[in-house]
Amino acid sequence: MIQLTLTEIADAVSGTLHLGESGVSADQPVTGLSYTDSREVVPGGIFFAKPGEATDGHLFAPQAAENGAAVLIVERVLPDQASVPQIVVADVIDALAALAAEVVARVHAKGALKVVGITGSNGKTTTKNLLASILTPLGETVAPKESFNNEVGAPVTMLRITESTRFLVSEMGLYAPGAITRLAAMAKPDLGVVLKVGLAHAGGYGGIEGVAREKAEMVTHLPADGVAVLNIDDPRVAAMAEKTTAGEVLWFGLGRGAQVTARDITLSADGTAFTLVLPGGAEARVSFRVLGEHHVMNALAAAAAAHALGVGIDDIVAGLQAVTRAERWRMEVLGGRDGITVINDAYNASPDSMAAALRTLAKLKRPGGRTIAVVGEMAELGEFAGEEHDRVGLDVVVLGIDRLVVVGEGARRVHVSAMREGTFFSDESQFVETADEAFELVRALAQPNDTILVKSSKVAGLRFLGDRLGESFS
Numbered sequence: 001m002i003q004l005t006l007t008e009i010a011d012a013v014s015g016t017l018h019l020g021e022s023g024v025s026a027d028q029p030v031t032g033l034s035y036t037d038s039r040e041v042v043p044g045g046i047f048f049a050k051p052g053e054a055t056d057g058h059l060f061a062p063q064a065a066e067n068g069a070a071v072l073i074v075e076r077v078l079p080d081q082a083s084v085p086q087i088v089v090a091d092v093i094d095a096l097a098a099l100a101a102e103v104v105a106r107v108h109a110k111g112a113l114k115v116v117g118i119t120g121s122n123g124k125t126t127t128k129n130l131l132a133s134i135l136t137p138l139g140e141t142v143a144p145k146e147s148f149n150n151e152v153g154a155p156v157t158m159l160r161i162t163e164s165t166r167f168l169v170s171e172m173g174l175y176a177p178g179a180i181t182r183l184a185a186m187a188k189p190d191l192g193v194v195l196k197v198g199l200a201h202a203g204g205y206g207g208i209e210g211v212a213r214e215k216a217e218m219v220t221h222l223p224a225d226g227v228a229v230l231n232i233d234d235p236r237v238a239a240m241a242e243k244t245t246a247g248e249v250l251w252f253g254l255g256r257g258a259q260v261t262a263r264d265i266t267l268s269a270d271g272t273a274f275t276l277v278l279p280g281g282a283e284a285r286v287s288f289r290v291l292g293e294h295h296v297m298n299a300l301a302a303a304a305a306a307h308a309l310g311v312g313i314d315d316i317v318a319g320l321q322a323v324t325r326a327e328r329w330r331m332e333v334l335g336g337r338d339g340i341t342v343i344n345d346a347y348n349a350s351p352d353s354m355a356a357a358l359r360t361l362a363k364l365k366r367p368g369g370r371t372i373a374v375v376g377e378m379a380e381l382g383e384f385a386g387e388e389h390d391r392v393g394l395d396v397v398v399l400g401i402d403r404l405v406v407v408g409e410g411a412r413r414v415h416v417s418a419m420r421e422g423t424f425f426s427d428e429s430q431f432v433e434t435a436d437e438a439f440e441l442v443r444a445l446a447q448p449n450d451t452i453l454v455k456s457s458k459v460a461g462l463r464f465l466g467d468r469l470g471e472s473f474s
Contacts, residue, residue: 120195334470376456393417
């Protein structure tokens, strides 16, 4: 983080500074990073005592102080922590957002920092990782860890920037109504990337059109000299061009009119190869080691954002090729014994990503081997959950997946749909209640050269099943 005094921090978060018995001055500089987990605090850090559903961050202030916190951001004075400066605020989460906005604004004002905001129903984390890989060799780049894209993770990431940061890549998730507006107000993106509008989180927003309205907030907060990087293949994203405040729209995709596109796409278990085409006709072959043809769209989005930032095609290709996996538990290739491949893609799932993963599985079938889909619940679909799980069962049948294992009551309709829609018999589609049952079933089921996909939302916990299967067949 940039250097700020205790007074400056208090002013930024509209808080009241209490020095207590700390013996430090209000002009004491603070340069440490910000944390909401007391266990992660290091000497000089700022601890935000975030209230939670299950517990209260104020209870962990002593541990933060013991770990060397320079200041505690709290909603009430903690008398037993008088040896550490405290800033009392009305709302800790609002204070975190306010400090992030202040820090980004100060660095932004110096002119060297470029901020990229990324949103979409699918692919945010992968695109963020790809863009960070492209930009890091060119200058100090700050990007989120894992999927730090909500009201806590996004500002914590923003607070990592320094005066020498050249690029801030901010992943912006739809965690509540108005979330994209809130995060964009903190980061003030120069470039806004919108990947796709799908049914992820649709249960809380009145369907896909509600999600589209929320995602469009990314492009309605761009500066006049900014760039909206939009997916031309998604009609709901393409319609955002009419709403953006940016002076330029850069289109990526595989369809007609895309300025950043790919051709000659080939898929294998080792990744995806394609020819990248940029505006002006520059093109180059990319050996993309991230598995899944659907990730080519994420690569195009990252390439388009990098191009808008002035990055040349050689650096773009090098950055894309340096990434070996989308992220932990995202199309992660495991196994190998007897030619058995396990694809662990169970960190998150939406109807779009589920369909894309199943298509990839079907295309990766080896001679003499079979395809096995191990499927769990897709969360946060609300009233659309039933029909979307039915659709997964139908996709399994249409794509010719050889075996289906459905795990957990939340996904049972996938099994029922597959049995109803196809010619499946009881041994071809099986339902089990737990991941442990699925583990034993798949271990017994697998044969040499089989390809096994494990796919579900995070809440289903199947990512750990994928790890176990990968280790079992390693």
